[in-house]
Amino acid sequence: MSKDNRAEALALAPSLEAIERELVIYEDLLRRWQAKINLVAPNSLEATWIRHFADSAQVFEAAPVATVWADIGSGAGFPGLVTALLLKGRDGAAVHLIESDQRKAAFLRAVSRETGAPVEVHAERIERALPPLAGKIQAVSARALAPLARLVEMAAGPLKNGAKGVFLKGEEWRDELTAAERVGNFTYETIQSRTHPRARLILVHSPSEANFDRTD
Structure with a gap:
């Protein structure tokens, strides 16, 4: 691991400092x-600290009030496991x-056991x-899983129940x-990614819901 890579990631996403020990384990x-299975x-x-850890931290920071999340198509745990580590210690997380x-x-499961992540x-x-989680979760996330329209379709149940959608999208985010915007009756907001100049976080919620609580 490059120390410069790690330092840059912590500068991009200061929230990671609190879980640095767990991220080393991760x-x-x-x-x-x-070495055994293709995770990333x-x-x-x-560039794990920037490409995966700092990138994922932006999701939590976009909706920091939410304590119960669903991360769909989790893969190697980005962003869901990083969100869980950032929520570690919070009641009901x-x-x-x-x-x-x-x-x-x-x-x-192995990462959760070793780090104590509440997943x-x-x-x-x-x-x-x-x-079955639609009425329980407060936010839903995904990265590199499917086009945005498909993500909104998959998460429509939780979104209609008041959950916030936080989806990391790459250079084609405008087209997506x-x-x-043709799928259902939802409100969309974009946030500039701090880890890629042409990427965005797309925030999705029901029009009846209040604006996102987030840190910029």
Whole structure:
């Protein structure tokens, strides 16, 4: 791990300082498991602190009041496991990690055990795991899973129940946003990513809900 990479990540996302010890454990597990299963793009591994940890921290910082989250298509735990670590110690905190790949689900459980992250891993498909959580969760997140319109469709139940959607999107975010605005009756907001100049966080909520509580 590059110390410069780590320092830059902490500068980009100061909230990570409180969980730096847990992230060191997380990175070590990520590197060890990556040798056995494909968790992240190999060329992103050396930039884990920025590409994965700092990038994920932005999601929590966009809706810091939420204590119960669902992270869909969790993969290696970005952003959901980082959100859980940032919520660690808060009363009632829970992050539901939904990942149908059994090997990735095992990895998520291993990181949770080693770091004490308040998560529940659902090793099943999103369309089965998410609907029962619709009335329980306060926010739903995803990264690199599907186009925004599809994410909104999948998360429509929780969103209609007042949950906030926080989705990390890349360079094609404008086109994805245009397509998503045709799906249901939701309000959209964008936040500039701090880890990629052409990326955005797309915030989604029901028009009846109050504005997002977030830190900029």
